[in-house]
Each structure stands twice: as structure tokens, then as C-alpha cells.
Amino acid sequence: QLSAKVCKESLQGRRMATMEETDSTRRSSTFFNQSTLPRLPIPTLEETLEKFPGVVSSLQNSSQNNETKQLVKEFLEGDGPKLQELLVRYDKSRKFGSYVEEFWNEAYLAPDCSTVLNLNPFFVLEDGPDAKNANDQILRAASLTFASIKMASFLRHEEMPPDVFHGSPLCMDQFKSLFGSARQPKVNENDIVAVDPTSKHIVVICRNQFYYFQALWPDGTVAVDENDIAEILSAIKEDSHKIDPEMSCQNAIGVLTTLPRKSWAVARENIEKTSDHNRSALELIDSALFVLVLDDFVPRDINEAASNMLHGSYNLEHKKDRYYQAGTCCNRWYDKLQIIVCADGTAGINFEHSAIDGHTALRFVSDIFAETIINFAQSITLSIYGKGRIPSVISAQVRRAACVSNGNGIDISPKKLSFELPLSLRDTIFFAETAIGDQVVSTETFVLEFKSYGKEFVKANRMSPDSFVQMTILLAYYQLYGKVVCAYEPVLTKHFYHGRTEAMRTSTEKAAAFCRKWCNHYATKEEKLQALRDATVEHSRLVKESAKGKGVDRHLFALKCIAEKNNMPVAPFFESGPWKTLNHTILSTSNCGNPSLRHFGFGPVVPDGFGIGYIIKDGCFHYSVSSKNRQTQRYVHTLERTLRQIGKLLRPTTSVFVEAPKVMNRVESMKLEYLDGMDYWGELDLAAPVQVPATTLKSNANDSSEVATKFLARVVRRESSVGLDFGGEVP
Numbered sequence: 001q002l003s004a005k006v007c008k009e010s011l012q013g014r015r016m017a018t019m020e021e022t023d024s025t026r027r028s029s030t031f032f033n034q035s036t037l038p039r040l041p042i043p044t045l046e047e048t049l050e051k052f053p054g055v056v057s058s059l060q061n062s063s064q065n066n067e068t069k070q071l072v073k074e075f076l077e078g079d080g081p082k083l084q085e086l087l088v089r090y091d092k093s094r095k096f097g098s099y100v101e102e103f104w105n106e107a108y109l110a111p112d113c114s115t116v117l118n119l120n121p122f123f124v125l126e127d128g129p130d131a132k133n134a135n136d137q138i139l140r141a142a143s144l145t146f147a148s149i150k151m152a153s154f155l156r157h158e159e160m161p162p163d164v165f166h167g168s169p170l171c172m173d174q175f176k177s178l179f180g181s182a183r184q185p186k187v188n189e190n191d192i193v194a195v196d197p198t199s200k201h202i203v204v205i206c207r208n209q210f211y212y213f214q215a216l217w218p219d220g221t222v223a224v225d226e227n228d229i230a231e232i233l234s235a236i237k238e239d240s241h242k243i244d245p246e247m248s249c250q251n252a253i254g255v256l257t258t259l260p261r262k263s264w265a266v267a268r269e270n271i272e273k274t275s276d277h278n279r280s281a282l283e284l285i286d287s288a289l290f291v292l293v294l295d296d297f298v299p300r301d302i303n304e305a306a307s308n309m310l311h312g313s314y315n316l317e318h319k320k321d322r323y324y325q326a327g328t329c330c331n332r333w334y335d336k337l338q339i340i341v342c343a344d345g346t347a348g349i350n351f352e353h354s355a356i357d358g359h360t361a362l363r364f365v366s367d368i369f370a371e372t373i374i375n376f377a378q379s380i381t382l383s384i385y386g387k388g389r390i391p392s393v394i395s396a397q398v399r400r401a402a403c404v405s406n407g408n409g410i411d412i413s414p415k416k417l418s419f420e421l422p423l424s425l426r427d428t429i430f431f432a433e434t435a436i437g438d439q440v441v442s443t444e445t446f447v448l449e450f451k452s453y454g455k456e457f458v459k460a461n462r463m464s465p466d467s468f469v470q471m472t473i474l475l476a477y478y479q480l481y482g483k484v485v486c487a488y489e490p491v492l493t494k495h496f497y498h499g500r501t502e503a504m505r506t507s508t509e510k511a512a513a514f515c516r517k518w519c520n521h522y523a524t525k526e527e528k529l530q531a532l533r534d535a536t537v538e539h540s541r542l543v544k545e546s547a548k549g550k551g552v553d554r555h556l557f558a559l560k561c562i563a564e565k566n567n568m569p570v571a572p573f574f575e576s577g578p579w580k581t582l583n584h585t586i587l588s589t590s591n592c593g594n595p596s597l598r599h600f601g602f603g604p605v606v607p608d609g610f611g612i613g614y615i616i617k618d619g620c621f622h623y624s625v626s627s628k629n630r631q632t633q634r635y636v637h638t639l640e641r642t643l644r645q646i647g648k649l650l651r652p653t654t655s656v657f658v659e660a661p662k663v664m665n666r667v668e669s670m671k672l673e674y675l676d677g678m679d680y681w682g683e684l685d686l687a688a689p690v691q692v693p694a695t696t697l698k699s700n701a702n703d704s705s706e707v708a709t710k711f712l713a714r715v716v717r718r719e720s721s722v723g724l725d726f727g728g729e730v731p
Helices: 023-027 045-059 062-077 079-092 101-109 137-156 173-177 226-240 245-250 253-258 261-274 276-286 302-311 358-385 423-441 455-460 465-481 509-518 525-547 553-565 577-582 632-649
Strands: 122-125 181-184 192-195 201-206 209-214 291-294 316-319 322-325 338-341 347-350 415-417 443-450 487-492 501-504 587-591 597-601 610-617 620-628 654-657 714-717
Touching: 045 062, 045 079, 045 509, 045 553, 045 577, 062 079, 062 577, 079 553, 101 553, 122 302, 122 358, 137 226, 137 291, 137 338, 137 347, 137 358, 173 192, 173 358, 181 276, 201 226, 201 276, 209 226, 209 276, 226 291, 245 316, 245 322, 245 423, 253 261, 253 423, 261 276, 261 423, 276 415, 302 347, 302 423, 302 443, 302 597, 347 358, 358 597, 423 443, 443 597, 443 632, 455 465, 465 487, 465 509, 465 525, 465 587, 465 610, 465 632, 487 525, 501 525, 501 553, 509 525, 525 632, 597 610, 597 620, 620 632
Parallel strands: 201 291, 291 338, 487 587, 587 610
Antiparallel strands: 122 347, 122 597, 181 192, 201 209, 209 415, 316 322, 338 347, 443 620, 487 501, 610 620, 654 714
């Protein structure tokens, strides 16, 4: 039975997202490698400033670039060395895990903008493995929730295997902020990310109403199974339909998380001051392992599915003389990790980005999606092999509370959260809804699922798939608008202690030359392909450089911040045109995905920009493109046309075909009882193939003579149009 009573849970032990490692975590499986990770290196001032003019050169004319070089010279001879000295001294204090960590956290937590569209990324998951349950909202949600609870338990006991990439361990610190964490706005202060390491419950949002249930025992053991969760969610869904939709919208407190942060801080403080009951309810939401969202919405296509995961849907319903918001844009809590499941079983993730990056969220999604597949496979083989034949991805112990009857159990029944809201707060909710409504209707999200070729085709043509995709993004923009613009790609630096990302600026001189060459009506095919090869090789080189912590952005950003930290005036370098050009990113891009994801994306970072997330798969490329008041769909069409244009000039390295039938001569010296031409591998130790006069069949040899061998069919290897000497290792 649902109860309106709120249980105030103890939040003792709550910690900030950035924590010092302890001896116990160093000895654990999950965090075993932490103490062995190197610190992120600080580049020398000279090497960073030497690169800077080249980073912006494609965005400037020659006169502007000469001014940039002079600006760099003055910074190197003026403010630069002092700031570099302060930064090196700061890093040696070891107050944070890296020289940029404090400043990067503030870059996420200090801005007053809404997290929706500006910060939070999204995933759209592939369909569930069991076709019978894939379109059932409750069963799909129960499956994903059960796997997520198991992962939370797995992580709580620090038994989750650590990440390793190409044999090198990666930093696992972000996983401490995956579960039980919440971004919290503060009046007259920057936001914080608070983590409750003892979190045991899940919050569920359905039709703008909040519920919760306990999912873990106090020791971190899983207390519910998939069937338990399905029953709980069914009860929640049934209860949520008892409230009139218009009344539900008027009390949609979750929409307040879409407000600018200062406005949300004031509203939250007012909610807490209204009653202790409200304060306890907010604490309970903040301390939940994660939020499960059940949307009363069926996307008509994949574009709507992506939009719903990014910002929710917009749907005004008319009642009497007024409208109310019946869309899902209010059915959210953007300050936490959210699993979103639509009415047709379409599922996705929206995650708060300040404490975790895409790579961490991807590990979470990959593990829980794989676990749902394993569970399905285990159900198939259970009657044949019994339990344990197929090992689980997430080896968490499950001890169902429903089976404990000795008085030592826990209550796993769902409970409803209610809030005591004065009329002024209802007004704030309404204005928050209209504000996010404006954002939603002014934002377009379109996806491209290009299936003509993918990673394997690009690798066969001796290019890095990621570099190739980046060039398609730049070229599509150039073909549509006729210019090269500032572009950004994050590069993982998690093989350093507390490492996150470095910025790779993809609009290099070689990339710009490629765009110009490709659009030159008089350029030959060979010239275009050579320009593409040069651009991808340069991009790959800079990615490797960035992965070593040798990019430009993070170092210069830290120098700017260290001046502010020491109350020094802002150096002219950081108020210059080139610096502003570098930080106005029109094409904000990111590569994040694997077979568990159908799409990944985020909003644009500037009003006139595009947010472009992409997933590289063996036989296809998936892009998700968002923008505000720009021609998003037209850009996606141009992107598809660009991929087809490039694909026509590239060739697969191997083609297999069957030749037309021909008359065969028998070898008179040998009495064979089978057709000639069947000895493909030389088993009979015959001499060279007997040549026969050609009829209509031409030889596939390099010469042009009309001669055919006695073979009936052959594999013909066709050399790629792109040379093998491409100048870099294929990832």
C-alpha cells in the first residue's frame, strides 16, 4: 500500500565528489590501480604557446594569425612565466588529483545556466534482448533497474573490475560519484555535488509524481529481484494515474531542476524553509542511488526518441479556458543520473555531467545492458544446464527481502513522496515549465544512421575511423556554409590520476585544406583523397598528443584560473580575440558508444552551434545532431551526402565475385574423374593452370590479354585507392 509519509534518511557520511584515496580503496579490486596512476603532467609554457597560433590559424586570415603570434610572444615575455610558476607550485601542493581538477569542477558548477541542453548528455539504448518484453515499459524498466541495482551493489563492495585500455589502467575515481550523487544548487554559492555512500533506495518519477523504494540491504546486498521490481513499478504506475494530469503538472517539482542554477537555488531554499517534511523529501531524492523515469510518451521515430532523452517532450493540452503541459519535459530530475523508459519500452539515459564523463556513463550502460542480455540467455539455458552455466557480467549477491520472514527483513514496498507547496512555489513551477517549453521548441534534434559502411571499411582504407568521422563533420559544415569553424573533440585522459579529458581542436590547417580541396571543382579524385588522408593523419597525431596531456586548452585554462585564484588581474592574452575565437565552439563533438547504444548526444554549447554526438560501429556510423534555430535537418542531410561522396571514391580492399561460366579443356595427360578447375589449393600438385582460349571472358590479371585460366571462380584482391603509406598507425 502506498504511503504519503516521508521517511527521513540519515545523510551522515555524505561526501563531496572529489575525495582522497584511502588505504582500503587502494586494496580493493575496483580501485586497486589508483595508487599506481601517474599525475597529469603540466606542459611547459613554451610548448603550449608554440602550438597556440596553429590551433587557431585555420579560423584566421594571415594578418590575424601574425597578430596572434605577437600576442603569444608578449604573453611568453610578460604574464606567462609567473602564472606557470604559480601553477607548478599549486600542483605540488597535491590538494587535488590534478593541476586542472579544481578549476574544471568549477567550470561545471559555477555557471548559472540550466543544465538541460547545456550540460547533461543523453544515451538512447538499443532495444532489449527479449522481444516479448522489449516493448513493455514495466518489464523493460524492471530489467534495467535490476541490473543497475546489482551494479550499485557490485561497486559498493568494490568488486567491479577496473577499466583498462590497451593494457593501461584507467582512473576509477569518477565511479564514486555514479550512484547516490546529486548536484545541489546553493544560494550565493557555486553548486556542489554531494554523494551518499550509504544510499540504498531508488526514486521513481511517473507523471510528475515522486515515489521511492528500498533496493539494497544496509550491507549493500541486493534486496529485490526483477519480478519484485516489476510489481513495484506496476503499483507506482497505477497510483500515478489517480491524479488529474493538470493537477500533476501544477505540482511538477522536478521541472524546477531545469531553471538557471541561481533561480533553482532560491526555489529550493524556499521549499526547504516551508517545512521539515519538504527538506526530508529533497534529501531523500538527493541521496537515491539513481532516478528511474517512467514516461507516458511513445516516440514516433528515432528523432523524437533522442529528443525525449535530451530534454523531454512538449505537448500542450487544452482544458476549459487554459493550456497545461502534458509533455515529459516536466517529468525529470536533471540533478541526478536518470534511467528513462518510454511507454513503448524505448529506453535511455540522461546524466548529470559535472562529476562523471561519457566514458564512465558508458561503462555503466554497457554493463547493465550486457547483464540484461546475460539474464535473457540464462533464462533460455536454465532448463538445460541449470543455474551458473553462463556467468553474469555483474556478480552481485541477491537476497530477496520478500523471502525474509523472521522479523529481520526490510520494507521494499513503494512509498509516495509529497511536498507542501505554497501558491508562490506553484507559480515558480509554472514559470519554470514555460521557460523549458521555450527551450524545447527552439531546439531541434535529428539523427543520422548511416549504414552503407562503417569502421571496418574506413580501416580497410588505412584511416582512423574517429579521424574520418571528424573530417565528415567539418566537410559537411563547409559544404553547407562555405567556411571552416571552431570545432572541439574531447580526448580521454583517464590513464592519469583523476584525469578527465583534454580538448582536441579538429579544425587544423590540414582539415581546412581538405575541405577546400574537396569542394574544388577542378581537383582530381587523387588530390581529394590525398587531402583526406593528410587531414586524418594530422588529426590522429593530435589525438595521441592530447591523450598524453599535451593539448593546449586545459593548460591555458588552468593558467587563467590560477591568476583568478591568486587575485591577479586577467592577462591581456585571455581577453584577446584569438582566445575568444578558440572558446566559441560552433561544432562541439564527441565520440562515445558501443553496441549497447543506438545514439548518444547533447545540446550545442553556444547559441549558434551544433552539438554532435556520434557512435562508430563496424558497419555503420550513427550521428545525433542538435542545435537552436539552425538548419539541423539540412545539416544532417548534408552529412549523409558527404559520407556517400567520400564512399564513392574509396574502395574496399577485397571484392569477391563469381565469373561467368566458360568451356574448359581437359588435361589429356591425366585421367581425372572430376571437373577440371576444382584443384584450388594445389592438392594434386599440378603444373601451372592450363591456359585455354578466351571466349567472352577477360582475364583479371593486370595485363590486358584475353586469356583465361582453368579456374571456375577466384577471389580478386583490389588495391585501395588510398595508399598504404598513410603516415600513422591504424587504431
